[in-house]
Amino acid sequence: PAAAAPAGTKKVIANLFEWNWPSVASECQSTLGPKGYGYVQVSPPQEHVRRSEWWVAYQPVSYRIESRKGTRAQFKSMVDTCHAAGVKVIVDAVINHMSGQDNGGTGWAGSSYGHYNYPGIYSASDFHYCGTSGNEITSYGDRYQVQNCELVNLSDLKTESDYVRTRIAGYMNDLLSLGVDGFRLDASKHMPAGDIAAIKSKLSRSAYIVQEVIYGAGEPITPNEYTGNGDVHEFRYGKDLARVFRSEKLAYLRNFGEGWGHLPGSVSSVFVDNHDTQRDFGGVLTYKDRGIYALANVFMLAWPYGSPSVMSSYTFSQRDQGPPQDGSGKTVNTTCYSGWECEHRWGAIANMVGFRNATEGAGVVNWYDNGNNHIAFGRSGKGFVTVNDEDYAINGRSYYAGLPAGRYCDVVHGTFSGGSCSGPVITVDGNGWFAANIPAHDAVAIHVGARL
């Protein structure tokens, strides 16, 4: 099937950027499974160049599953542990190119390589030389260049060649044999959609596919071209949401998604930020925005457009700064709230995953806004949320939730577990109404899966 919103009833993805495999495994058990995340997305697992920056993973040297994040055995064990916890695994697959180091060197696992030479895998004739200076992409307005020149000096594979397609599919099939459930295809814009389709047709079984095609105003290559292969990241979503929260009105969100020119929701992969936008897209909301970032994620998880991904970052102050590493260059185990932000664990965000799961398939009803920054909406008989991003509290107001009468856990402020709520309890009356006070820049959310 073409549309590829992740399979299963739990669809929320946690993007554990640059986490090592043992830490991903324990997070699946301790948090992702229990909180209802359906998927974990992990950083590229193949052998990469040896340097300390975060982006080494985007420079493959071989397709061995050996990286500073762990060995092949650790990777396999992580996949098995996540599966046992009910969490599927999506791998960031770098298949458009190999490394970008002009002088070559020795990769993480000991493979020697040159810029256009990967012994036993690819040789010079497997790469594009597009003829621009340095074979570099100089204009995103030129389709040929974008797909046949080099993205930041990364040796660009001839993805039109059957040999190259077979090698790439071999790598992906190896990952499938280890139990992987899906792929984020890095730099998809730099490969014609037909090349991706041809590679996909060589896969040994079906898998979730999400393609990275950054929308660029006026560019000839568009995200829509890729929807036949699977989902596509909708970069306008996080950009537009940040603008609304920072300088416009939440009231504008009532038709957020297709109504804003974004991709059809059925093929759209959305996030408040990802590892690129949190560094390179000025204005996007990130963990550094703290409470407002949490509110934006609450909205994303409550709003039934696209397939949401929650970012989980390590703390950084400089663009290229890599994750915490030990003396040998291995990524250290994650320590949440100390060097690692763990946004996916923040109470409001983690508990809204349960809201998303409980409201799956229920449409938006009873939209309310005050014409400014206070909004509220229901999810047809399953849940209700109100976000107050005014600078003042909104007290003494009642909301029509349209939910069965009862006592519900406010999952923005409390965790529902074992039949009780660690935070405020909201009472919906026999007519479907409830009263609540909402502090400035805060929210309240209730759903049928967290009813006392």
Ligand code: ARE
């Ligand atoms: C690093 C150095 C470079 C050096 C290179 C090779 O920074 O100076 O030349 O190594 O030695 C990441 C980092 C890069 C890093 C690279 C390789 O961001 O800094 O280069 O890894 O290690 C375009 C692409 C899009 C891409 C973004 C970054 O279309 O696919 O650029 N995003 C993915 C990943 C990145 C990753 C790569 C691709 C490469 O998510 O993390 O790069 O694998 C407009 C256009 C967009 C364009 C954007 C930025 O918005 O519409 O298409 O995105 O501008 O140019």
Ligand code: CA
């Ligand atoms: Ca290419």
